[in-house]
Amino acid sequence: MTPILAVNASGICFTYQEGTRALEEVDFRINSGEFVAMLASNGSGKTTLIKVLIGLLKPEKGRVEINGLEINSISKKELYQQVGLVLQNPIDQLFAATVEEDVAYGPRNLGLDEEEVQRRVSEALECVAALELRCRAIHHLSFGEQKRVSMAGVLAMKPSILILDEPTAGLDPAGEALMMRLLNRLNREQGITVILATHSVDLLPLFADRIYVLQRGKVLKQGPSEEIFCDYEMITNACLRLPYIAALLHKLKQHDGVPINGLPLTIGEARMRLLELIPEDVIVKPTEATN
Amino acid sequence: MTPILAVNASGICFTYQEGTRALEEVDFRINSGEFVAMLASNGSGKTTLIKVLIGLLKPEKGRVEINGLEINSISKKELYQQVGLVLQNPIDQLFAATVEEDVAYGPRNLGLDEEEVQRRVSEALECVAALELRCRAIHHLSFGEQKRVSMAGVLAMKPSILILDEPTAGLDPAGEALMMRLLNRLNREQGITVILATHSVDLLPLFADRIYVLQRGKVLKQGPSEEIFCDYEMITNACLRLPYIAALLHKLKQHDGVPINGLPLTIGEARMRLLELIPEDVIVKPTEATN
Amino acid sequence: MYLPKKYSSQSLKPGDKMSIRFLERGTATAFIQKGPPRMLIPALTTAAVLIVLASGPAHAMHISEGILPVPWALFWFALSTPFLILGLRNLNARSKSEPHLKAMVALVGSAVFIISCMPIPVPTAGTCSHPCGTGMAAILIGPTLTVLVASVALVLQALFLAHGGLTTLGADIFSMGVAGAFTGYGVFFLLRKLGLSWFVAAFAAGLISDWATYGATSLALAAALHSDGSFSTMFWSIIVAFVPTQVPLGILEGFITAGAYSFIHTRRPEYLGMLAKGEAR
Amino acid sequence: MFDIFSDIFACRENVFTRIDPRVKMVPAIALILSVVLSSKVYFPLTVLAFCLSAMLMVGMPIRLALLRIAGPMGIVAVLVVLQAFLSGSTPLFTLDFLSWKLTATEEGLRRGILIGSRVLGAVSVMLLFSSVTPAYKIFNALRWFRVPEGWVEIALLVYRYTFSLLDQTSDVITAQSTRLGYSSVGKSLSSMGVLAGTVITRSMDQAMRTYEAMTLRGYEGSMHFAPLPGLKATDIRNLAIVLPLILTVFMLMERYA
Ligand SMILES: Nc1ncnc2c1ncn2[C@@H]1O[C@H](COP(=O)(O)OP(=O)(O)OP(=O)(O)O)[C@@H](O)[C@H]1O
Numbered sequence A, B: 001m002t003p004i005l006a007v008n009a010s011g012i013c014f015t016y017q018e019g020t021r022a023l024e025e026v027d028f029r030i031n032s033g034e035f036v037a038m039l040a041s042n043g044s045g046k047t048t049l050i051k052v053l054i055g056l057l058k059p060e061k062g063r064v065e066i067n068g069l070e071i072n073s074i075s076k077k078e079l080y081q082q083v084g085l086v087l088q089n090p091i092d093q094l095f096a097a098t099v100e101e102d103v104a105y106g107p108r109n110l111g112l113d114e115e116e117v118q119r120r121v122s123e124a125l126e127c128v129a130a131l132e133l134r135c136r137a138i139h140h141l142s143f144g145e146q147k148r149v150s151m152a153g154v155l156a157m158k159p160s161i162l163i164l165d166e167p168t169a170g171l172d173p174a175g176e177a178l179m180m181r182l183l184n185r186l187n188r189e190q191g192i193t194v195i196l197a198t199h200s201v202d203l204l205p206l207f208a209d210r211i212y213v214l215q216r217g218k219v220l221k222q223g224p225s226e227e228i229f230c231d232y233e234m235i236t237n238a239c240l241r242l243p244y245i246a247a248l249l250h251k252l253k254q255h256d257g258v259p260i261n262g263l264p265l266t267i268g269e270a271r272m273r274l275l276e277l278i279p280e281d282v283i284v285k286p287t288e289a290t291n
Numbered sequence C: 001m002y003l004p005k006k007y008s009s010q011s012l013k014p015g016d017k018m019s020i021r022f023l024e025r026g027t028a029t030a031f032i033q034k035g036p037p038r039m040l041i042p043a044l045t046t047a048a049v050l051i052v053l054a055s056g057p058a059h060a061m062h063i064s065e066g067i068l069p070v071p072w073a074l075f076w077f078a079l080s081t082p083f084l085i086l087g088l089r090n091l092n093a094r095s096k097s098e099p100h101l102k103a104m105v106a107l108v109g110s111a112v113f114i115i116s117c118m119p120i121p122v123p124t125a126g127t128c129s130h131p132c133g134t135g136m137a138a139i140l141i142g143p144t145l146t147v148l149v150a151s152v153a154l155v156l157q158a159l160f161l162a163h164g165g166l167t168t169l170g171a172d173i174f175s176m177g178v179a180g181a182f183t184g185y186g187v188f189f190l191l192r193k194l195g196l197s198w199f200v201a202a203f204a205a206g207l208i209s210d211w212a213t214y215g216a217t218s219l220a221l222a223a224a225l226h227s228d229g230s231f232s233t234m235f236w237s238i239i240v241a242f243v244p245t246q247v248p249l250g251i252l253e254g255f256i257t258a259g260a261y262s263f264i265h266t267r268r269p270e271y272l273g274m275l276a277k278g279e280a281r
Numbered sequence D: 001m002f003d004i005f006s007d008i009f010a011c012r013e014n015v016f017t018r019i020d021p022r023v024k025m026v027p028a029i030a031l032i033l034s035v036v037l038s039s040k041v042y043f044p045l046t047v048l049a050f051c052l053s054a055m056l057m058v059g060m061p062i063r064l065a066l067l068r069i070a071g072p073m074g075i076v077a078v079l080v081v082l083q084a085f086l087s088g089s090t091p092l093f094t095l096d097f098l099s100w101k102l103t104a105t106e107e108g109l110r111r112g113i114l115i116g117s118r119v120l121g122a123v124s125v126m127l128l129f130s131s132v133t134p135a136y137k138i139f140n141a142l143r144w145f146r147v148p149e150g151w152v153e154i155a156l157l158v159y160r161y162t163f164s165l166l167d168q169t170s171d172v173i174t175a176q177s178t179r180l181g182y183s184s185v186g187k188s189l190s191s192m193g194v195l196a197g198t199v200i201t202r203s204m205d206q207a208m209r210t211y212e213a214m215t216l217r218g219y220e221g222s223m224h225f226a227p228l229p230g231l232k233a234t235d236i237r238n239l240a241i242v243l244p245l246i247l248t249v250f251m252l253m254e255r256y257a
């Protein structure tokens, strides 16, 4: 028997009331424990798909299963204990006065006792490296801190699937890296399935197991990042671009005829490939290799 | 005599009411016709500095001159005819119901006659490649379109200095490239001084003449992008990172000992430098060079 | 001014032909001799009908287009226009010294509009209904500006949602704007003067403004609809018919107003000061 | 609820949207007034049929058109019942309700149906008008009818920001409901209070930012509007045809139908 999929959506169609066809026959299947990115340009239907997956919008056609259960067959409570959604804009998600209260909002609604609630709050805040913010007022947090706290609020529900809408939008490079590493840790250490919608391509190859490329509400292609970014045409078609590193090596390969195997997407890989090409005698005094 | 500076701010200090010290002795000098980026992580005071430059916030200390005139010595109307500000969030800036009305708002307030107003609207919309949006309602525009229209609204005032707060935030790669090319064209063709605040580093080397790096309300360093990104320490200190291309070559240079002159920041430059290093005989059948 | 004859004859005499028709059983006739309970039966009927027709109460806070005869429509327009003019005067006068006022009033207006679109569950009727938000607005921006904002919101609702309408705009402005805003503001102001906590005052403002709106709506409806029947039967029937939804709804609105007010009070007190200029706090 | 709130149809190109809003407004008002004045159901029902088919013609999905008319339908049903039982004198039938007898009357029923048809007719005119005329055009046109500019200015701002506030509000609701904020009546209540508070503070923040942005473009306390273009001769000619037509149909139906 095949293992139970974390998310199994098939043939999803969705049209907004005034007639915008936002999703068309979308199939979206995520295994438990995967780290999947939904990559698409503005207005391609990422947010709509997310809302369908989490049962906030009813698709016209198609069926969504979460951990093997049809989402309409289970109660909202069960559903939201399994799937957590982190919105793009953290202030939409932070409505309590202090960090602690906000993170406790979900667990309290689950009807847990106060001790358990406090335990969950601490755990969730620790997960997002924000324990020291516990007693701060929400409106005094910086944007990056708000993002992390809003994630903690969702994590406190202990979902097995975490869906994030543009988690790195608006963050500076340090915040971006921190956020991606956090997600990676949650995924690897706690086995949480992570699904993120984004249109920034550079960080994905490092983290995502698989990428879905959407365009105008259709899945253009899906697969591991190497496969996705090989298809230069499809990527530009979808109003996206290659990661900078890949773009450089793509240019070197296509236009300058430098023979490079495959298409390195990350700095580490690119370094290896380039070093293979550069004659040893050119290299001066390699200092101790610090990867 | 030195030429008149477009923006000359010296010794700016600013503290928010509740005590956040947002700017500390900031000196900021921009020549006419320059394309300058203000690069800083979240919460470093970019927006605050912009608001001080445009007279929305009164600095505690320091003096701001626009085109040689102290900003308090001229009327608001004169000031805003010289400096235009494009806010980060287009929603804030687009307050009229339709594109046409929104763009016409500024010129009408200047008391121009209707013919001139219409001429300016057309011109401004053409500048941002949005002429076909003219009769659309604002809330039906996509995010990227909103950004461009909000820029048109400012351009219709015909400012000689254009200040933009994170013009590329939230845009997909295609929109980002379009926006940067637009700004570049305005700068080169119409000689408009462009000042932009951002924390995305990758596009800057291609466009910015000079970069100011801020951190916690202080100017850490300023200079052309080559100088800025050479200083790896300062950059990481400011919670920023090198552009991906530069990071790759930096790694190759520092850790692998590949001898690279300077630090290429753009794909084009990096290609040249790498090709210098790769032996000719490795290169297979260079197809016709399409840059 | 055209005033229908029956408008003044509000009381219903015992043994009125009309109410007797509903009370043929002897057990019920006892009610006829007494005061208000004689309205009970028609009222209960309508209540039952309203509850069955879930969409009725949800829309009933605004009088739908087409219900009011032309003379009544004009009457209500005439009644609410002075308040609109007052609001506009106030706006123009204040926006000279407070240039941000127009933006503020407009945005509070859209907030109120959105809040009044929020479906809220009504436990007793098992349906959804909508709060008015005018009590809230009145506390924040004062009653005259609230009338202004309510008129804009009503026009938008008529256009987008088919709530209310053009001919009934006058009556709707009167019930939502004038009745709701002035009572809400008055109650808030009074209770604060009496030294009650702002939570209680905000709660009462929400509650009373909701009920006042509902009273005024019922009045307008009854006046227009009673035709050959009695005005007061119609009025009380409508009142009682709305009781199952409006009583809890008023209480809910009270809670929402108090919740929202305390939210703003704790997070952004500066806005309260900026808008009310310290008047009602 | 929030989904119905869209004026996308009003921004499409078709016969109706091309007409000057001031010109559209006159027959719309004439229609509504004559519907309200009508003493027989035929004219209102004709208007209803005309408006519904026009709505379908401009491409509004049937579902949405019906959804929009569903609210008034409910009111109509209530009205019919209310009138049938509370007015008139000729008994029609009697219902046993618990221990009471309720009698419906013929006149009452008639009157209920008449008022109901008026409601549907008038509402459908409003709906057609609003689905072929964006609200901002209506507000602008109102200036021509001497509505004070202060009111129009406020209305335009309300209209503009309602859409963006709605998006934010629905995001907050999403966040609340995925964290089970609406899983019981008590929780719904407090969540709703927080929601209302959030919406209001958001709107105030937005107001301050908007005011800032307006200042940056030379705002000094009141908006300068574009001059309204003069009415075209064809518009006036069309009006001269349409208004008498409405009147004639109305009269004929009142008298002979
Ligand atoms: N509430 C709505 N009503 C009508 N149309 C909508 C609504 N929300 C989104 N759309 C439309 O549906 C399409 C998909 O929108 P969606 O928000 O899912 O895109 P997205 O990929 O999340 O974009 P972004 O990157 O800008 O967040 C767009 O064309 C959009 O205009």
Ligand SMILES: Nc1ncnc2c1ncn2[C@@H]1O[C@H](COP(=O)(O)OP(=O)(O)OP(=O)(O)O)[C@@H](O)[C@H]1O
Residues within 6 Å of the ligand: A142, A143, B016, B017, B018, B020, B021, B022, B040, B041, B042, B043, B044, B045, B046, B047, B048, B049, B199
């Ligand atoms: N209205 C305000 N009141 C009080 N403090 C503020 C206010 N606005 C900003 N600050 C604080 O001032 C500092 C600088 O903020 P600013 O918004 O200028 O940063 P920024 O560089 O624009 O950041 P971002 O990239 O997030 O937009 C931050 O610490 C911020 O918390």
Ligand SMILES: [Mg+2]
Residues within 6 Å of the ligand: A046, A047, A048, A165
């Ligand atoms: Mg989205």
Ligand SMILES: [Mg+2]
Residues within 6 Å of the ligand: B046, B047, B048, B088, B165
């Ligand atoms: Mg900023």
